[in-house]
Amino acid sequence: MEDVIHQRERRTGWALTIPALLMLALVFVYPIVRAFWQSFFTQNLGTQLQSEFSGFANLARMAQDGRFWQSLGNSAVFTVFSVLLEFILGLGIALVLNQTFKGRGIVRTIAILPWALPTALIALAWTWIFNDQYGVVNDILLRLGIIQTGINWLGNPTLAMVSVIVADVWKTTPFISILLLAGLQSIPSDLYEAQAIDGATPWQSFQ
Template structure:
């Protein structure tokens, strides 16, 4: 009797959340799938026309989509791998005992706390071709032979954006990895030291293997984030063929071109790409968390 009442109460408490989930995720998602089979404008002014798989067939032949996919892959691989290595280095630094480690931990939280749009603007100003501090310092120290228009030269745009993303998101990576490092018992290192293992050997045989779960979580997290990158690119270079990623291309079709049909097809493609990573994610940690 009591149990039945508890179950009923639980349903009642979960219901509002479930309703919101259906309304903000389920329904829009269903719309996206539905409209991907139509030729329609986003204001739905003209009557939509059912076109079957035409949008998807177009997507497979669309060179702009391929370019956007390639830009996204480049951005993801470079930003995530640099962030992982840098984040691990910073996590190791903070993890070791020294005076002022609290200060370092506080300092790295600053990039994380800054809104992406603001950090993009800040760096846009620092990378300014004439008055930007990076050009000024670079020329003064002789690193740059002359001032560089980082955000106007197509071959430099994506690297510049990756640098900004690395600055903004490495702290998150470092904090996740630091949490993982703190789970490794000190006794292991003590035992290894007694056995005569060098710091370097300890890193490869103790730290890295035991950090793998945390590393995996952080990697998948950052990868999912990088795959949908939008803000930093939209603010720093706008819609530009050298930096147009999937998310940018998707919004361009939906909003700028008002093309609900083709835009929805791109959304479905992004969902499928994300889904592969979500499965990976669920497999690696979902089960353990739900225990």
């Protein structure tokens, strides 16, 4: 009887999961496969209507292009620092929201707001924030006396990378914190109580 119930639950789980997997394949997998397949073809929109198969010629030319490696390096730096900061900050926020305090529901709602806002709108807002002439960041630094003249945050490659990372961390950290909070809340409270009785420190309980 238990085997029948287990098989039924498994079928129900797959029935609920397959639509989501198909949607992910449609949204993410298909465009990637399509773009990779098109990389084997060459088409000049000014002189020809049909694309011609060129094999690995496009990939070979791309491998010799310095702009490709520069873009790859920028993407790697952005990904490493963004993910690391988002995880650290998200974990800290999740640990705070996992505690019991008055108004916790309201705080959780406010914490997720940056993730809920439209990305295009947030990108435009951060562009204004980092503007070298009337941006909020320069205004605050000037008022505090940290800088004497406005900094062109988006005109310098290094500062532009820092600015983009800051904007992405602000946008994505709430989502990471909610995911980690869901994992923390799935841990039974009995385990924490048993560890407290055994004399475990908060750090040991966290580990």
